[in-house]
Amino acid sequence: MESGNINIWCWLIPLLVGVICGILGYLIGKGSTKVIDNSEDLKRCHDKNSKLKADLEACNQKLLTMPETPSVSSSLGATAAAVAAPIAMAPEPVAIPFDAAAAKLAIGKTVKENDLKVVEGIGPKIEGLFQAAGVKTWKALSETSVAKCQEVLKGGGDRYKIHDPASWPMQSKMCYEGKWAELAKWQDEHDHGKL
Secondary structure, eight states, X not given: OHHHHHHHHHHHHHHHHHHHHHHHHHHHHHHHOOOOOOHHHHHHHHHHHHHHHHHHHHHHHHHHHOOOOOOOOTTSOHHHHHHHHHXXXXXXXXXOOOOHXXXXXXXXXXXXXXOGGGSTTOOHHHHHHHHHTTOOSHHXXXXXXXXHHHHHHHHTOGGXXXXXXXXXXXXXXXXXXXXXXXXXHHHHHTTTTOO
């Protein structure tokens, strides 16, 4: 009988030691593990992004609703008319020539003038939606509000609502102004156009 008791202890002691070691290992490992909670940072980033989008939209709306400079009435004296004249006359916009070589050098591919697909986030179908809406050039897109861009996307159906056009007017302005290096840098820094 005695040899039977020894045989049980030969199995039971290593089993108990293993269980105790496993429990201790778990407790030691759990105690030294730090749980990193980034939910606050993520929420702060989302809030900041929403605020920036709202600020951008407010600026775009302010630009659209700016009153025209009132005309100088004839009752004003010649001096007042002379002072107000430079304010009333807006400078003529200067057409900026398109430099395909500079665009290719910065972007890394051949760029055609007014190709809306250069703007990150715009593909052939979205370009077609904008062209159907009368936005056919970089200049026209740069002057389009984000709200109008969203209306154009909405007109294409539900599959386009995942797109965020918040940066499209700014990117197209860089294209129009020939700021190719700035555009390439911005697109690289912003995950290819995503804010």
